[in-house]
Amino acid sequence: MSVLLIAEHNNKELKSFTLNAVTAASQMDSDLHAVIIGNNCGDAAKKLSELPLVKKVIQVEAAHYENFVAENFAPVIVKLAENYSHVVCSANTFGKNLMPRIAAALDTSQVSDIIKVISSDTFLRPIYAGNAFATVKSKDPKKCITIRPTSFDPCESSGGSAPIDKAEPSEEFNNTKFVKREEIKSDRPELGTARVVVSGGRGMQSGDNFKLITSVADKLNAAIGASRAAVDAGYIGNDHQVGQTGKVVVPDLYIAIGISGAIQHLAGMKESKVIVAINKDGEAPIFSVADYGLEADLFEALPQFIEELNKLNTIQK
């Protein structure tokens, strides 16, 4: 038995969730190899070889791997998979797009978005947007697994020196062409990985009032989130949406402001370590998941909150 992990990277650096995926993959079997597919991705391959849990790195390079097109990636991995019992990747948009293409080619029924490795063939995964947890056992000889990165700790990132082997690229898939990528740039931490998330809901009443959320987030070096209601009302862009149809976040501290706590929002944040809710409706469902609830008018509470944070005079990094 041995595991092939698909590294996620930007050709220069590893994406941080690759470290979480390595941890998950290593729990399936310790004989763990990692494949990195890209263009001029030598630096990222070297980083991968330094992860102590990785026993071997396989590097595949070609110009058509520059933009991570699944139709180009899948054939290489399907070929490499001959030598492995498991193929593993993060369940973010990269892995969600890619893994089923591999699984279908291997005639394997994929297990998506696992949050726990119970044994090498048995896993725990949320279904119904986290409203139920299923324990499932894969009976396929080859297993294709995607893992929810926030459910696993990142692995040790230095000290290893795995050999780096090169593998032959596959041919280019000519019916899909990458055009462009527009990355949303921000000085703030990324919503998916931030230690603190401050989110606003419909209770904010306008996009302008989101400045209050921004001020709190500035004090705490936090990412800014929003409920679907706030996004639908046009208060803030949809890349901030937390929930079943937005991002799933697991920060150390989640502050929900003016958010009632619809099922679909709770699904995206209820695994956070500490949850704070500020809402003037004492019966709002958000209070049922909050460690600390403050029943108050947010337009009075937030200026006070900012003032109290100023007194602490500590900007968290």
Place this chain on the structure above:
Amino acid sequence: MKILVAVKRVIDYNVQIRVKEDNTGVVTENVKMSTNPPDDNAIEEAVKIKESGKATEVVAVSVGEEKAQETVRKALAVGADRGILIKADGILEPLAVSKLLQKIVEKEKPDLVFMGKQAIDDDCNQTGQMLSALLNWPQATFASKIEIKDKKLEVTREIDEGLETIEINIPAIVTCDLRLNEPRYASLPNIMKAKKKPIEQLNASDLGVDTSPRIEQIKVEEPPKRKAGIKVKSVAELVQKLKNEAKVI
């Protein structure tokens, strides 16, 4: 141009999910069922393309028990021309569904296949990608914008880092994000009209696809409950608790 749209019948997104006491699954008896929400976006987009004159026929297909016919009928009520129901009982994994859809694609020869990016019941996010692998077609997943350019599609995809645009040659698979469009409601006259539209019924077993599950569902449980929190009386108390008790600021 012909567009095939796959739709799934799922527990309505507003229903509070309850786990069965014997831990074999979730309660589906006497529970409101609806079309999987992003599948509504898929139908909407196909119908809009037809209305713009760029497609000639929209065919809705569903796989599942007899009652999935209602889901196909709803697609007909918002503008699909005809329906196909592949009848199959029990748990159907995305691999099996994509193999069944492959059979329909081979028979119907559509130019495009649309479906939702993910079903809100099993949350697998696999079927579209698997179908495109089986057909060796290009795939545009998590689409939030689709432009038809002759024999190509330009698709904007919602990815973790922001937005990505790709160009794919037809025939192709597109999986739809909720942000792609605003699905319309079926009007009463259209609901009546839909009753007259044809739905072809097939049996999964007749299509020569083995749909038996490869994944054993050992148990389904309620997620661990968060322990009850406390209400604080003031902002000052909140900040003190966060600093001294939770130690998160």
